[in-house]
Amino acid sequence: MYCRSTSSSSRSALPERLRPIEYPGHYQVRFVCNAGTFRLKNHRLFIASALKQHSIRLEEVEDGIWSIYFARSSWPAWMSGTLSSVRGSEPPS
Numbered sequence: 001m002y003c004r005s006t007s008s009s010s011r012s013a014l015p016e017r018l019r020p021i022e023y024p025g026h027y028q029v030r031f032v033c034n035a036g037t038f039r040l041k042n043h044r045l046f047i048a049s050a051l052k053q054h055s056i057r058l059e060e061v062e063d064g065i066w067s068i069y070f071a072r073s074s075w076p077a078w079m080s081g082t083l084s085s086v087r088g089s090e091p092p093s
Contacts, residue, residue: 027058056070
C-alpha cells in the first residue's frame with residue numbers, strides 16, 4: 001500500500017543526458033543507426049530498433065564467430081561468414 005505521508009521526493013537531480021557507455025579497448029565498437037542496424041564486414045545487420053543511436057560492442061570469440069553486447073547484456077554468438085546464430089536461436093528484435 002502506498003502512503004504519501006511516508007514518501008518523499010528524491011534530492012538528487014538526474015543528468016540531462018546520460019554519459020556514453022564505455023567499453024574496454026579490446027572490443028570492436030559499432031554504432032547502431034536509426035534503422036536498428038550496424039555494419040560488420042561489409043554487411044548491414046539488424047539488431048534492434050530499441051538500440052538505435054547507441055553503441056554496441058563486438059568480440060570475436062573464435063575465427064568468424066562474434067559475441068554482441070550492449071552495456072551488460074549479451075546476445076548469442078554469430079558467425080560472420082553465414083550471418084547465422086551459432087546457438088540456433090533467433091537474433092533479438
